[in-house]
Amino acid sequence: MPVKHETQMNIPLYEYSLWTALPLMVFFGAYFLLARTPDKAIFDNYLRSRRIMGCALLLLSANYAVHLFTEIRLRDIDAAILMNLSTYFLCYWLFSSALTTLLDRFYVTRRRMATHLAQWLLFTLAAGIILKWLPEGTTQKIGLFAMAAWLVCYGLTLARRLIKAYRRAVRLFDDTLSDDIAAYIRWLSIFTYWAVIFGVGCGLLTFLPDRYIFLWVFSSIPFYVYLFCSYMNYLLFYEQVERALEADALTEPAVSDNAPELSAAMQTSIRADIAARLEEWIAADKYTRPGLTITDVANDLLTNRTYLSGYINTTYDTTFREWITRLRIEYAKRLLLGSPELTVQDVSERSGFQSTSHFIRIFKERTACPPAKWRKSVSE
Numbered sequence: 001m002p003v004k005h006e007t008q009m010n011i012p013l014y015e016y017s018l019w020t021a022l023p024l025m026v027f028f029g030a031y032f033l034l035a036r037t038p039d040k041a042i043f044d045n046y047l048r049s050r051r052i053m054g055c056a057l058l059l060l061s062a063n064y065a066v067h068l069f070t071e072i073r074l075r076d077i078d079a080a081i082l083m084n085l086s087t088y089f090l091c092y093w094l095f096s097s098a099l100t101t102l103l104d105r106f107y108v109t110r111r112r113m114a115t116h117l118a119q120w121l122l123f124t125l126a127a128g129i130i131l132k133w134l135p136e137g138t139t140q141k142i143g144l145f146a147m148a149a150w151l152v153c154y155g156l157t158l159a160r161r162l163i164k165a166y167r168r169a170v171r172l173f174d175d176t177l178s179d180d181i182a183a184y185i186r187w188l189s190i191f192t193y194w195a196v197i198f199g200v201g202c203g204l205l206t207f208l209p210d211r212y213i214f215l216w217v218f219s220s221i222p223f224y225v226y227l228f229c230s231y232m233n234y235l236l237f238y239e240q241v242e243r244a245l246e247a248d249a250l251t252e253p254a255v256s257d258n259a260p261e262l263s264a265a266m267q268t269s270i271r272a273d274i275a276a277r278l279e280e281w282i283a284a285d286k287y288t289r290p291g292l293t294i295t296d297v298a299n300d301l302l303t304n305r306t307y308l309s310g311y312i313n314t315t316y317d318t319t320f321r322e323w324i325t326r327l328r329i330e331y332a333k334r335l336l337l338g339s340p341e342l343t344v345q346d347v348s349e350r351s352g353f354q355s356t357s358h359f360i361r362i363f364k365e366r367t368a369c370p371p372a373k374w375r376k377s378v379s380e
Contacts, residue, residue, distance in 0.1 A: 021221050025058075025064065026058070028054075028057050029055070029060075032054030033050075034054075038239075042239055048108075049098045050231060052101065053098035059087060059094070082131050085127045086120070086127065089119075096162050100162050102185070102241075103166060103168075103245075119154070123147070159193075162188070170182040174322070175294065175321075177320070178321055181240060184238075247295075274301060275315075281297070281301060291354075294309055328351045332351040332359070335347045336371055336378075337375065340375075344371045347359070
């Protein structure tokens with residue numbers, strides 16, 4: 001991992017890459033900071049997240065601008081490395097905070113912010129000491145290797161926290177909602193894994209020979225374009241996701257771990273009662289109600305949501321959403337065969353699916369062919 005290296009940079013190509021990336025990043029950052037959102041209180045958290053992301057993009061834009069207009073990498077390679085390490089460390093925190101805030105509105109607190117800012121200052125100070133005060137040679141190389149390892153571990157820790165928040169949200173949606181709301185936040189998972197690869201690469205590419213730097217700059221363009229498009233697209237679905245999260249926070253609390261444990265006889269009685277009522281509920285085809293939630297079903301059965309969720313998970317060995325989907329698919333099959341006058345769209349709506357395209361996709365996943373083709377093949 002060289003600290004000093006001779007300049008072998010293709011200057012025109014390097015500057016062209018910066019001139020290409022910089023305007024895009026400035027635009028994306030400014031848009032995230034200044035663009036308006038629907039005038040509803042529920043979008044406050046989305047706006048907060050987008051503004052944090054806007055700050056991160058403008059900070060990276062400033063880094064690019066310094067490289068482009070001062071040619072710092074050609075004049076003082078140590079200063080360039082120090083600036084890059086410091087910028088990336090702070091941006092790791094801003095990126096992860098922006099994305100985690102979309103799933104947890106209470107994630108960014110003054111205490112957490114102060115903690116990470118203190119870590120950033122400590123990291124920058126340590127990098128500065130290594131680059132400016134340690135003599136060139138093995139000692140400095142070891143120090144820079146340690147800083148790179150620190151940066152990578154910090155980024156991986158933040159990514160792990162974000163992935164945990166994402167999986168917790170997906171599990172919540174699958175256990176409480178019949179619609180596939182988790183599909184609306186799947187981009188967070190994709191972007192996080194991409195960000196880990198790209199972010200770690202940024203930290204390590206700081207030390208690579210100059211002739212490869214333009215590749216790093218060009219690789220950032222699709223990364224930030226995907227981020228911008230994902231945020232814009234998510235705005236269309238954010239209200240549904242946020243309402244689902246709010247609904248869970250407002251519903252009945254789960255049975256406390258400290259609550260007295262029910263006797264075996266009582267548990268058997270509760271399960272038998274749920275089974276009997278659930279059989280009647282299924283027979284009445286109430287699972288075809290659009291937008292069904294586990295709270296709706298619990299209210300229909302006059303039972304506790306936690307008991308009902310536990311019963312579904314243990315009896316059917318699946319989540320609430322998957323269980324409802326199975327029932328709806330079987331109902332749709334009966335409609336397809338028993339009511340040939342109904343179109344696929346009619347069947348989708350009557351079965352309770354959120355859209356015809358979603359119904360066709362789910363049906364094809366489970367039967368290996370779309371509904372119309374399945375109806376024709378079974379009827380022949």
